[in-house]
Amino acid sequence: MKVSYRLIILFGSLVMLAISVFFFGLLMGQDPLRIGEFLVAKAGTEGLKLLLFLVFFILFLLLAMAGLHTKQPLRAIIHETALGEVRVAFSAVQSLALRSVKKIRGVREAEVDVQADVDGLNFEVEIVCNPDLNIPQLVQEIRTKLAEYIRETVGIPVNNSTVTVARIAAEPRARVE
Amino acid sequence: MASGTIHEKEWSEKNGTVRIADEVVGIIAGLAATEVKGVAGMSGGVVDGISELLKKKNLSKGVRVEVGETEAAVDLYVVIEYGAKIPDVAVRIQENVKKAIESMTGLIVVEVNVHIQGVEFRQEEPPAPPVETRVK
Numbered sequence: 537m538k539v540s541y542r543l544i545i546l547f548g549s550l551v552m553l554a555i556s557v558f559f560f561g562l563l564m565g566q567d568p569l570r571i572g573e574f575l576v577a578k579a580g581t582e583g584l585k586l587l588l589f590l591v592f593f594i595l596f597l598l599l600a601m602a603g604l605h606t607k608q609p610l611r612a613i614i615h616e617t618a619l620g621e622v623r624v625a626f627s628a629v630q631s632l633a634l635r636s637v638k639k640i641r642g643v644r645e646a647e648v649d650v651q652a653d654v655d656g657l658n659f660e661v662e663i664v665c666n667p668d669l670n671i672p673q674l675v676q677e678i679r680t681k682l683a684e685y686i687r688e689t690v691g692i693p694v695n696n697s698t699v700t701v702a703r704i705a706a707e708p709r710a711r712v713e
Numbered sequence: 714m715a716s717g718t719i720h721e722k723e724w725s726e727k728n729g730t731v732r733i734a735d736e737v738v739g740i741i742a743g744l745a746a747t748e749v750k751g752v753a754g755m756s757g758g759v760v761d762g763i764s765e766l767l768k769k770k771n772l773s774k775g776v777r778v779e780v781g782e783t784e785a786a787v788d789l790y791v792v793i794e795y796g797a798k799i800p801d802v803a804v805r806i807q808e809n810v811k812k813a814i815e816s817m818t819g820l821i822v823v824e825v826n827v828h829i830q831g832v833e834f835r836q837e838e839p840p841a842p843p844v845e846t847r848v849k
Binding site for chain 2: 612615617619620621622623624625627628631632635688689690691
């Protein structure tokens with residue numbers, strides 16, 4: 537469970553404790569904070585009541601979310617070996633792919649998304665390239681180099697890679713010759 | 714992370730029992746894994762980070778072990794160096810960890826699962842400027 541959810545639950549439980557202590561105090565005939573009077577008072581406390589309503593309502597929503605939250609399985613590529621499993625997180629594959637794409641000459645910026653298939657990986661690459669380049673050639677180079685690099689480094693074939701040229705970067709014009 | 718609770722291995726011996734805490738197995742596994750070339754470090758969670766802040770160094774960071782009477786299973790959360798071949802590095806980690814635990818504790822390692830959590834990109838250093846010599 538995430539730390540944030542634990543904190544919400546801890547805070548919620550402390551609120552419940554405070555409410556239970558308040559009712560226990562009422563049972564004993566004690567109400568030092570005069571909360572009972574505050575609750576029945578009709579004028580002058582609307583703002584505070586509204587604030588308390590909002591706080592408790594938000595707390596309810598957070599607790600409900602924490603209760604209903606299901607843990608997302610970590611996306612990973614799994615290799616089986618004689619000694620156990622090797623799981624490679626998608627984020628690791630993604631950063632490797634991004635690095636290999638950015639190394640290609642002509643690519644200025646890139647974004648990579650990876651998806652696993654039954655027998656390999658699929659990549660979606662979005663690039664911003666330099667002007668005055670043969671784009672089909674650049675796209676082909678990206679696809680070939682990415683597939684080679686991933687097969688060599690991660691040990692998994694690349695089934696398909698879609699390369700989108702999102703933009704061509706403007707070349708800064710030299711002010712002097 | 715190796716759990717702090719003591720699941721211990723016991724050997725009935727003549728002079729008493731020998732117990733090996735989970736954390737010890739975790740430390741052995743962590744050190745054996747980081748020895749492998751291509752491993753940049755271990756990847757720990759929030760708890761590991763906090764315990765590292767409190768302690769000097771958390772040697773069992775990124776290691777989860779399960780120790781039985783005679784067997785052990787290990788999960789390692791690893792960050793590898795950029796340029797390393799993941800399948801090769803992972804197999805070397807598995808072999809090294811198995812060898813280290815078995816030789817040091819006598820436990821039989823049944824499973825070593827390697828979780829590659831990330832890649833570390835070291836900054837490429839610029840080439841050093843040529844040293845000018847005073848004589849030709």
